[in-house]
Each structure stands twice: as C-alpha cells, then as structure tokens.
Amino acid sequence: MAEKMFVQGNEAVGWGALYCGCDGFFGYPITPQNEVTQWFAHEFPKRGKVFLQSQSEVGSINMLFGGAAAGFRVMTSTSGPGWGLMQETISHLVAAELPCVIVLVQRGGPGAGSIRHAQMDYITATRGGGQGGYKNIVLAPGSVQEVHDLIQLGFHLADKYRNPLVILTDGILGQVSESVEVKTIDFGPLDKKPWALRGRERQEDGKSRIVNSAVGVLPLPPYPNYISWLKHIEEKYREMEGSELRYEIYQAEGADLILVAYGYTSRVSKEAVNMARAEGHKVGMIRPITLWPFPYSVIREKAMLGCKFLVVEDSLGLLIDDVKIGVEGRADVHLVGILDRHIPTDGGMIMPGRVFEEIKRLL
Amino acid sequence: MEEKSNSRTDVIMAGLGGMGVLMAGQILAWAALKKYEHVSWLPSYGVEKRGGLCECIVIFSDQDIASPLIDRAQTVVVFDGSQLKTFEPRVLPGGMILVESSGLEDEQERRDYELVKIPGLEIAVSMGIRQISNLVLLGTYISIRGAMPSELIEGELKRRFGRKKAILECNQNAFRRGLELGRNTKK
DSSP states (O other): OOEEEEEEHHHHHHHHHHHTTOOEEEEOOOTTSHHHHHHHHHHSGGGTOEEEEOSSHHHHHHHHHHHHHTTOOEEEEEOHHHHHHHHHHHHHHHHTTOOEEEEEEEBOOSTTOOSSBOOOOHHHHHTTSSTTOOOOOEEOOSSHHHHHHHHHHHHHHHHHHTSEEEEEEEHHHHHOEEEEEEOOOOOOOOOOOTTSOOOGGGSTTOOOOOOOSOTTTSOOTTOOSHHHHHHHHHHHHHHHHHHOOOEEEESOTTOSEEEEOOTHHHHHHHHHHHHHHHTTOOEEEEEESEEESOOHHHHHHHHHTTOEEEEEOSSSSSHHHHHHHHHTTSSOEEEEOGGGOSSSSTTOOOOHHHHHHHHHHHO | OOOOOOOEEEEEEEEETTSSHHHHHHHHHHHHTTTOSEEEEEEEEOSOSSSSEEEEEEEEESSOOSOSOOSOEEEEEESSGGGHHHHGGGEEEEEEEEEEOTTOOOOOOOSSSEEEEEOHHHHHHHTTOGGGHHHHHHHHHHHHHOOSOHHHHHHHHHHHHTTOHHHHHHHHHHHHHHHHHHHHHOO
C-alpha cells in the first residue's frame, strides 16, 4: 500500500531502503548526507533493524562487507572525504561478489573541499575508484521520488549481480523536499543467496562457504584459476551493460541542441529546456539514469543526426568525457559547469537562467 | 482535502540563520500540500549555526515542477532588513519584495518590482517574542499575495504545534497580526 509523504531526498533514501527490506545501515555522519544517518538512527532500531554508527567511513564500509557476506541487505551512505576512505573495501566487495548499496551524496572537492552540494565524484563512482579496475552499476536519481525508487531497484540489481551498487545523488537533491509515494516496488524473485556465510547448519547442503576477495591467490570453485574468474566478472559486466541501461529523453525529438545532465542539474536543465522551447528553440535533454552503464548509443544516435551537445554538471567537467566518448567526434560538446554558478561561493548553484543563456549562445 | 488548484506560485524566503526563514518556508510548503499536487521546498544555508545567509525556495503548482531551483521568483520575502540588496536580483520583473523594515538601509535599486516594507520585528517585540517575526511576515505575504487561503496555514500550525498550546498560540497570534497588517497594506 502506498503512503504519500513530503520528505527530503536524504530521508527518501531511508524510506526506499525500509520498503525494500534493507536489514542494516552502517554509517558515519558527514555533510551534506547527515539526514540519511539521522533517519536510520531514528527509524531502524525501533523496527528491530540494525543502525550502527561506525568510528569512521573505513569502519562502515568494512561492516558492510560483513553484513553482505552474511547474506543481509545492507547499505551505507557518505560524501566527499568519506567516499575516498571507502574505495579500498569497495574493490574488495566487488572481488568477493558481495551485494550492497552505497549512497554517495556528492559535495564539493577536492580534499575536504566544501560541505555543500557539487557533482565532483562522477569519475570515481563510474570507473571503480579503488584498486583493480572494477565496475559497479551507478544509479542517478533526478527527484526525491526517484531516490526512493532507485534505492529499491539498487538493492535488487546488487543482489541480482552479486555486486556493490552506487546511488549517486548530490547535496541539493539530498536537501530538497518533494512529495513521495512510499511503497514496495516488486522487481521479481531472486535466489536466496546460497553463497552467503550463515553457518553449515543453516545451509541446505550442510556445507560451509568461503567468501574471498583474493581470487588470484586462492581460486575457489567453480573458477579453477584467476583468468577464468576474471572472465566470469567480465561476462557479468557485459550483462549489466546489455540489460540495465536506463535513461530519460525529454523533448529531444527534432532538437538542434541536446542537454545532458544528471541529479540536480538535470532539474535545472529541464527548466532551461522549457524556457527555450517557450521561445521556439529546438532543445531537448538526455538524462542518464544509469551513469554506468552509460547510454553512449543514445548520445551517438543524436550526434549522427547533427545535434550539438551541452553538458550541465556542477564540476569542472567529468560527465562531459562520457558524452564525448558517445559522440565519437561527430558533434561539438559544450559545458556549463561549476564556474558558471550564480555566486562564487560554496553556496553558489547552477541556475536555469545561466543554462538558458548558454543555449541561446550556442543556437 | 481542499479543492485542487490550477496555478503556480513560487517564492524565495531569505534572511539570516536563526530567524526562522526555513521554518516559515516549511510551514508554507506543508500547507500547500493540502491544495496542490506538486510542492517543493529547497533550503540553502551555510556552515554558520546562526547569522549566515540563508534562503529557501518554495514552489507549489498544479503542474509538474521542472526545477525546485529557480533564479528568480514572483515574490521574495526578506526577513532581515539588512539583506535587501543581496536578494533584490532574485525577484522577477513585475514581482514583489516584502522586506523587514527594521535594519533596512538599502535603497531600492530596480524599479521593475514593487517593494513593501513590513515592521515584522517591531510587531513581534511588541507581542513579547521577537522570534515570531517570521510568522508575522508569512501572514503578511499570504494576505498581500493571496498565495493560498489563510486557513491552510492555520491548519498547518495546528498540525505542527498542536501539542504545545503556548507555542501554537503565539505562532497563531503572530500569523494573524501579519494577515491583518497585509490587509491594511493592500492598495
């Protein structure tokens, strides 16, 4: 049964997780995701679920490893410096094939950067920020409702592929309140995690299990050696690319200029597209919902039709690299980025008016 | 539930941290939920616990809200008189700025909007609680702009403060004084 609520994006993380059977949250407070930690601290223990505030983000991501290895639906949430600290263990989670969800509410960087919104972790989120060149699905919500929905999809896909999954939001999407329909979304059945460490007595075959993130050192059945295991995860990545691509196309039919944006700047871009369309300009938007896998083919298709591209992202330019890969040199790709904010402080934001100005300059 | 509306209202509430700017915006947004299909409340504030620049954008509409973040709004309510100049660029041409008259030194620079000065702090102090100037200004905004029926705000105050009678009453009184002030200010 659906329940309508008016909540912040950060709180919608919690509601989404609760309604898809998340068992435990391990986290450490950091701005601008503090409402996530606060929500779990407030709502999980009273429902008999686990909330644990760790000593640091290194602690929370390793607790996540333990919870995921035991077969539970577990998650964490962080921002900026905390994301940096988690990278090593995320790589181990991929190697041990442990499903879990990591929410990254982006803030300004590098270093401690700023505690306010930004979109500056795109590369580490989409390219595997830790050692070893791994992949993980990255889901990028564009509204508070979508935060709630994609958390649930995220748990499903993490379990389906036995891989950690990243939900990439930002400080603005985390802070904004919008109406949300809170409900359980059914994605179909999954196996009961027969690989999980539950103790022999709880396994159907009565045998013990091993979870191992050093597959090259200690090969485990059914993979006789390191390369056969790498082949297996490569096949898994190809399946994710083939089956899990998601994106939204807005007003792009017959467009001369296509905006590409995710997260809060996709909302700003949508407003700018509306402003441009109202004045008769042929402008549309492609909003990748999966940032990995990335909708290169959709970008390429528009580039082949002769469209120009304008990337709108609150960074010095990271998403723009993927758009350039997509267009394969066929089209001009421009950027409205963090230097285009309305005021030159950490509180500055990319405004629809600035994007509209750039649209008019390019057409 | 009230009859659904067919319009869009946007307002920027701005001031300094500790003045109840975000709270006034929250009350407005929650009240709007009773009438509008789409509502957004977007806060923006700095690291300071008190005294830093702070604003929230509230939008309520019958249509989809493309962006909760907008450059300029139909109305800007400036809760601190010293901040008129900071927020003057944020009102749409033809719009209105309601500004707290206490501490107001800036002159109106743009001539394409209407400026209304409100002695919210003076009224709040005369009522014995300076912290409720936010509700005075909210009341004035509701009555001058006709943003929504005042009963919706009254209902939200009851929902929010109903268990704390003294707090509810002082907020109600401040809001009603604001409404009255707005009626007298109307042209």
